[in-house]
Amino acid sequence: MTSYNHTLDIEGTFIAPTSGTDFDMRKYSIPILCIIGFIGNTLSTVLFLGRSLRGFSCCVFLGVRSVTDNGFLATLFIAWFDFLDVRLFHTTGICHIMVFLAYICSFLSVWCVVCVTIENYVRVSYPLLVKLYCTSKTAWMIVLFLTFSSFCIYNMPLWSNEIAEIYQSYYCVTKEEFQNFQLVLTYIDTAVTLIIPLIIILTLMFIIVYKGFRTSKRRLRLGHHRRKYRSTPSYGTVTGLLTAVSITFLCLHTPIHIFKLKVIIETISTKNGMKVNPTERTIGNVFQVMYYLNASVNILVYYVCGGNFRKVFKKVLCKDVSCCCYGKQEEDRLSDAGTTELTSILDKGDGKTRKSL
Numbered sequence: 001m002t003s004y005n006h007t008l009d010i011e012g013t014f015i016a017p018t019s020g021t022d023f024d025m026r027k028y029s030i031p032i033l034c035i036i037g038f039i040g041n042t043l044s045t046v047l048f049l050g051r052s053l054r055g056f057s058c059c060v061f062l063g064v065r066s067v068t069d070n071g072f073l074a075t076l077f078i079a080w081f082d083f084l085d086v087r088l089f090h091t092t093g094i095c096h097i098m099v100f101l102a103y104i105c106s107f108l109s110v111w112c113v114v115c116v117t118i119e120n121y122v123r124v125s126y127p128l129l130v131k132l133y134c135t136s137k138t139a140w141m142i143v144l145f146l147t148f149s150s151f152c153i154y155n156m157p158l159w160s161n162e163i164a165e166i167y168q169s170y171y172c173v174t175k176e177e178f179q180n181f182q183l184v185l186t187y188i189d190t191a192v193t194l195i196i197p198l199i200i201i202l203t204l205m206f207i208i209v210y211k212g213f214r215t216s217k218r219r220l221r222l223g224h225h226r227r228k229y230r231s232t233p234s235y236g237t238v239t240g241l242l243t244a245v246s247i248t249f250l251c252l253h254t255p256i257h258i259f260k261l262k263v264i265i266e267t268i269s270t271k272n273g274m275k276v277n278p279t280e281r282t283i284g285n286v287f288q289v290m291y292y293l294n295a296s297v298n299i300l301v302y303y304v305c306g307g308n309f310r311k312v313f314k315k316v317l318c319k320d321v322s323c324c325c326y327g328k329q330e331e332d333r334l335s336d337a338g339t340t341e342l343t344s345i346l347d348k349g350d351g352k353t354r355k356s357l
Helices: 010-014 021-048 057-084 094-125 127-133 136-154 176-222 226-230 236-269 278-294 298-305 307-317 328-339 342-349 351-356
Strands: 161-166 169-174
Touching: 021 057, 021 278, 021 298, 021 307, 057 094, 057 136, 057 236, 057 298, 094 127, 094 136, 094 161, 094 169, 094 176, 094 236, 136 176, 169 176, 176 236, 236 278, 236 298, 298 307
Parallel strands: none
Antiparallel strands: 161 169
16 A cells, blocks of 8 residues: 555545455455465474575575565555454554565565576576585575665665545555655565566576476487486486476466556556556456465475475474374375476476387
8 A cells, every 4th residue: 555555546545445356355365365374484484494404595595485475474464454444554653664574575585586596597507506606605695685685775664654644544655755755666666576586587487497398308319217317416306396486486476566567657657647447456456365375375385396395394293193194105205206306397298209219
């Protein structure tokens, strides 16, 4: 609300529907996603930053991302009380801190995914450099730099927000004298959380997939088998997980930002502002729920695609409880399925070609 109240007319922004499908969708989906997300992200944080996995740089990024996603869900949950007519978000102090925290957490979550994608690219294209650059120490230094940068970029809500009375209700808004600064911050936020990350991720993902196909075809021509490659050290065992993280992020995170970018462009090109029609509002709400999913369901991606994460997860939750654990043979089978590198996954798709050869 605070970020975009300068782009939409005052009526369209503050007098939102209080009934109907859109209202019910947000009212009932947000608390469910928040609860699921809190549990999943907390477990992910404990496992990724625990003794077993914290030595891997990608686990540091994914652990920090889980922390920031919880921070974002906390701000979302507080804002959700508006549906219950509890104006907790629109009070002095909470208004400033929650908007600031939402900006910070969203920024860090996005750039943790960017860092994971860059590491994935290094693992696929320059495996000999993995031990040199993909270290936990380097990862923590990058996280500290990103955190400092986010404080520098997004500190504005701490001193530019206020509680204003509009239509006999109080709202957390940007002070009138800082509206232009808020507009600039919106453009900057769009660039650093959408445009730049999207370009980086799409470019690197294209290269990763392209190299994966080339490697797959080369193995087919040489007649190599998977077992032979598994017997040699490989940095590709986490490639499937990192690729899944990037793809999930693109699918769930990008639509709402593109929609908001469309709103900004239309607002700039329209002199008298713009009205939000019901169809656009519905589309925006659907995209917004998808964005909330991006912060809530990541543990499913980690469990399905991350063999090491899955083994540590079982070890922690099933410790000393043999009845809920798989046998060693079954666990190894699941681990192999989850940690197969991207090129091996592509090999599976070429099974028919291999048989014909």
